[in-house]
Amino acid sequence: MRIPALPKSTKRSLIKSDPVLYSAMVAVWLSFAVFIFLPLLSLLWTTFFVNGTFSFANIKKVWSAKYNVRALYGSLILATAVSVSGTLLGYIFALAVTRTTLPKPLKVLLGAVTILPLISPPFTSSISLTLALGPNGMLLKALGIKNFSIYGFIGIWISETLTYFPVAFMVISAILNTMAATLDDAALSLGASRWRMLRTVTIPLSLPGIGNSILLLFGASLADFATPLILGGHTFPVLPTEAYLLITGMFDLKGGAALSFLLLVPALVVFFLQRQLLGTKSFVSVTGKNGARTEFAQLPKTLVVAISAICTIMVVFIIYLYAIILWGSFVKVWSVNNTFTFEHYRYVFKHGRKAIGDTLLIAFLSTVIGSVLAVVIGYITQRKTFIGKRFMEFSSMLNYALPGTVVGIAYIIGFNRKPILLTGTLTILVAAYVFRYYATGIRSVVASLEQIDPALEEASLSLGAGTLRTFTHVTIPLIIPAVFAGMRYLFIHCMTAISATIFLVSVRWTLLTTRILESMTELQFSQASAFSIVLIVIVFAADAIMHRALGMITANFHRPQEASYEIIGA
Amino acid sequence: MKSSALELKQVSKTFTKDGQTVNAVQSVDLTVEQGELVTFLGPSGCGKTTTLRMVAGFELPTAGEITIQGKDMTNMPVNKRGIGFVFQNYALFPHMSVYGNVAYGLKARGERTRDIGEKVRSALKLVGLANTENRYPNQLSGGEQQRVALARVIVMEPNLLLMDEPLSNLDAKLRLHMRTEIRALQKKLGITCLYVTHDQSEALTMADRIVVMNKGRVEQVGTPFEIYSNPQSVFVADFIGQANIVELQIVLAEQETLTAQIPGGGTFKARALRPDHHVQGSELYRTGQSAALVIRPENILVQDPSSEDGTFPAHVRSSIYVGSHVEYELVLANGTAIKAMVPFSRGMHIYEQQEQVSLLFDATATAFLPL
Secondary structure (H helix, E strand, C coil), rough: CCCCCCCCCCCHHHHCCCCHHHHHHHHHHHHHHHHHHHHHHHHHHHEECCCECCCHHHHHHHHHHHHHHHHHHHEEEEEHHHHHHHHHHHHHHHHHHCCCCHHHHHHHHHHHHHHHHCCCCHHHHHHHHHHHHHHCCCHHHHCCCCCCCCCCHHHHHHHHHHHHHHHHHHHHHHHHHCCCHHHHHHHCCCCCCCCHHHHHHHHHCCCCHHHHHHHHHHHHHHHHHHHHHCCCCCCCCCCCHHHHHHHHHHHHHHHHHHHHHHHHHHHHHHHHHHHHHHHHHCCCCCCCCCCCCCCCCCCCHHHHHHHHHHHHHHHHHHHHHHHHHHCCCEECCCCCCCEEECCCHHHHHCHHHHHHHHHHHHHHHHHHHHHEEEHHHHHHHHHCCCHHHHHHHHHHHHHCCHHHHHHHHHHHHHHCCCECCCCHHHHHHHHHHHCCCCCCCHHHHHHHHHHHCHHHHHHHHHCCCCHHHHHHHHHHHHHHHHHHHHHHHHHHHHCCCCCCCHCCCCCCCCHHHHHHHHHCCCCCCHHHHHHHHHHHHHHHHHHHHHHHHHHHHHHHCCCCCCCCCCCCCC | CCEEECEEEEEEEEEECEEEEEEEEEEEEEEECCCCCCEEECCCCHHHHHHHHHHHHCCCCCEEEECCCCECCCCCCCHHHHHHEEEECCCCCCCCHHHHHHHHHHHCCCHHHHHHHHHHHHHHHHHHCCCCCCCCHHHCCCCHHHHHHHHHHHHHCCCEEEEEECCCCCCHHHHHHHHHHHHHHHHHCCCCCEECCCCHHHHHHCCEEEEEEEEEEEEEEEEHHHHHHCCCCHHHHHHHCEEEEEEEEEEEECCCCEEEECCCEEEEEEEEEECCCCCCCCCCCCCEEEEEEECCCEEEEEECCCCCCCCCEEEEEEEECCCCEEEEEEEECCCCCCEEEEECCCCCCCCCCCCEEEEEECCCCCCCEEC
């Protein structure tokens, strides 16, 4: 007689069943505690606690200053304007690339022009706009315009639109590309005109992209620090620059903290809205059952003409702005003495050498550490289930979602006293970059893992490989392109971003971007241009190297698809 | 005592999905002997894949015990169970060559490079893929990928070969071919194999024994012949092959046979299945209650109307001549639809729509099941 086995509980502790995962999680939470929660809580403490008791005194104090209220409204108005204009321009570019039959070279040029602002330091467009439309501006002279001031709302708006519209372009063209072309055909075959098709099919289906783009641009403009600092002046204050001036000019940490709290609120609202938007199922149809891929239908003729005209003007303008910086870096004194000289480059390589070295070292360290963290966090949040997973996802994005100014201020408040005294060190700079810009790495790792069938990892386990070997031999090689995509982004940001780290630089550790800012504030436009050109060249070169490295690593397994479906035995 | 290749004792799996508890697998008992090929057959969502994944160790049972060759494996990690798993989509590593894929497990096991080379080559030869070592998965056809997946597993000489619908991604012709090939290989190597499929002809042709599952429970375990000819439940009868199920009222229950009332006619006598229950005085079969009469379409004779005892009066709803036989759709007096497949011979009358006929059920191939 068989005695049925008693049901046996199979719960095991994580330490025993998966020690690798367990230690990875402990490490991640610890790093979050130190570099995300501690600074943010310190910021909130400084804002809301006066002598140990809860109080709105700091907020009231900054709110009572008219200038700060103006800065809040300024920030919101500017962010609204930039999100609308940038999204519109991005949509036009996206239509040009995905829905028109413009000649291929022109499309390549459009793509290139949208990449330039993404990899340039944040001052680039402000500098070139100053050179073109500022006092003694080249373009103003050429067009004979007088009484125009680039300083103030108009200048910041133009500059930020130019800087951020590529983000809109990328988001929207991605969604336009994934639409089923058969929908166009369906609309036309049902008797719709091309305008009607655009209005009733293309635009409604791209609404999630438009929404996402508006939120992204709103957040980016809200957080932008460099542009208003150069082009805003006193005529158009915004929150990030006010907070910066309060802290660096008046050493008012409490005031800065309170101001950055005002900035934190709308930024978090945008962040949550965006998560909401991306969380809801997109109704774009990627069914994989489209059969042969058909071409998208042509847009109305008049629209194509208009799109082409706008794109051409924009391309010419952007190239002109970059040329002007290059030109500016080679003249003695901008628009006063136009003799050709290498003087500024000599200066950059002599007096800027430390900044170049520091920046490269910091960017390198941040990229390596950030990528490792991105892989670990991306992997455990996508592949594993554990308590607190959603919270881990959320926390990992927090420093990224908050404006750089807020993070920078939080870092100086959080790390300027024991037990964790880090101000002025390399660590604080690297940490600031890592926990801000690894977010893209995490996202690309997660997206890549979603594409990889878990059966591959199960296959490895069933063949006797352990968790760690499976991770290093199967998972990592498969997600390496995504890791590199994240690395490139991280590196570019570490080279160019300034809003958080401007608070963290010191005599010991300085950055190229801060040198550009110094040159600008000293009105040394040509020096600033030379620094910018050097920075752009370094970014380009590093990016090319990483691209090559990836190509070499993946040469082995990205074989061309040449599947032959001969029937075996036939 | 020699222990069985695999034993499942009261294995259950419960998921929580969207706040609801799902009993994916409920109290499954199964013993598999060395060298057997056992298929799990059932509709999608019946728990067959979950059971297989618990044997593999990808899922842990909520309750119960799994032993492989006498050793308790219930909580053993996948990589220490010594099993081989063939996936529905093959799961070949796209970044490794055919050689790299097949050698993967041997390397993880830490075998010597020279031995690995030999073993990989002989495994590839065994599946008929010699000289493909340097190719990559995306350069192979579906059938070739399937063979690499097999080679990758058998090279490890696993205790247990687990296959999850391995042929479902192949086209129909190749599928038939691979069936016989896999079966031949499995016999040749004497390897114990669990094979999940939803394709009944695959199960019937390949298996030593079939486990029919439904809603997380085992409905019946038996040889293909037993499953087809002696289904133990209406579900199995209906799921395997085509079957007509007719509800009849029992007029007499004796020993192993039942006599039931034919609607609009006399009575019908046939054996009752589930001999584990005594027919006489059984809860399952009681006079006055209904029982399900199971009859396959090929066991029905369609004749001119007659009042002979044991025939079922019916009328023709449709008749289709398909060359070798005639397919009838018929309706009994109580409205039950019946399918019949009558072999066609020259000069035979084909009944037309609305014609009255009487059906003769082959009593030896017909059986009652409890409802």
